[in-house]
Amino acid sequence: MxxxxxxxxxxxxxxxxxxxxxxxxxxxxxxxxxxxxxxxxxxxxxxxxxxxxxxxxxxxxxxxxxxxxxxxxxxxxxxxxxxxxxxxxxxxxxxxxxxxxxxxxxxxxxxxxxxxxxGLGDCPHPNCYTGDIGWYVWIATIEDSEPDTLEFGTCDICGTQALRCSECEDIVDFSWSESSCGCETDYSLIEDRKGIDVKEIERRIDGTIVTFNPDFSRGVTYRTRSD
Missing domain, CATH: 3.40.1350.10 (Trna Endonuclease; Chain: A, domain 1)
Structure with a gap:
């Protein structure tokens, strides 16, 4: 290869x-x-x-x-x-x-x-073959329901931001502030006033918007492929 x-x-x-x-x-x-x-x-x-x-x-x-x-x-x-x-x-x-x-x-x-x-890396950027995403858990509190979660992080090689879709678990490249997964779930990154850090992630499914916030207390997680 x-x-x-x-x-x-x-x-x-x-x-x-x-x-x-x-x-x-x-x-x-x-x-x-x-x-x-x-x-x-x-x-x-x-x-x-x-x-x-x-x-x-x-x-x-x-x-x-x-x-x-x-x-x-x-x-x-x-x-x-x-x-x-x-x-x-x-x-x-x-x-x-x-x-x-x-x-x-x-x-x-x-x-x-x-x-x-x-498979040496899970970065979704097409030109990054070996980078791994450091995943953080983001949580959405939903009334009368269990909290919903998704994972968002940054590649340790190229710096690409990526999201693991909460619906199908595909990894989505977030080179831009908005992106769509192959399962037609839409996501938006809401940055802070300085435009540096992501403070919220919005997920849109059939017109319903759910807002996720970071839970950094859980720490970062890496996944290495093993077959």
Missing amino acids: LAKLDEDALVRRDVSVPGTLSGETRQVDVLIMGSLSGQDISIAVECKHYKRKLGIGIVDEFAGKLQDLNVERGLLFALNGFTQPAQNRAAGARVPKIVLSSLASYDHTPADLDSLFT
């Missing part, structure tokens, strides 16, 4: 590289170096042929290798999947970002493998 998007991308297989922190030689199944939309990117790919699910220790070891090699992103394949703690460990990894994938769930077609690389 990266080689298709960047003709100068360097793909090396079964490579030994000295660690930048430890100085020890590290073996990597596949190491990819290239550029996407002006962003330098490095990806390490490793495959594990174990009869059992891979545990958290393997993911920890992989994360340490990525840090030692100064590689920002890693893709770890396993023949029989991963334990839940291992998936949680990868989901919480920010630097480096880690994607887990079970070989049992893929048919090994080129299109299938391409989707793994595009």
Whole structure:
């Protein structure tokens, strides 16, 4: 995938590289170096042929290798999947970002493998392939009903604002103050007087407007793809 998007991308297989922190030689199944939309990117790919699910220790070891090699992103394949703690460990990894994938769930077609690389980030901007959105929960208080929620946040790479539709859960690019989801739900961002921060989000469905306000007390959430 990266080689298709960047003709100068360097793909090396079964490579030994000295660690930048430890100085020890590290073996990597596949190491990819290239550029996407002006962003330098490095990806390490490793495959594990174990009869059992891979545990958290393997993911920890992989994360340490990525840090030692100064590689920002890693893709770890396993023949029989991963334990839940291992998936949680990868989901919480920010630097480096880690994607887990079970070989049992893929048919090994080129299109299938391409989707793994595009799945390294959830930013909806068409030129941002690896950015992740830091999601915050926004709440709307509705009379005689349970509070409604949606998620809104900013990409950690390109700064794009994005919203996760409360109706269909698609991610909507908010490069402008108004946007519509594919499910025909309309959203508007209401900024403060300085035009810097978003203070409210309006959702319009069939003429009904619901206003959401931020609940920053819940903190930011990142989601890393894991299959």
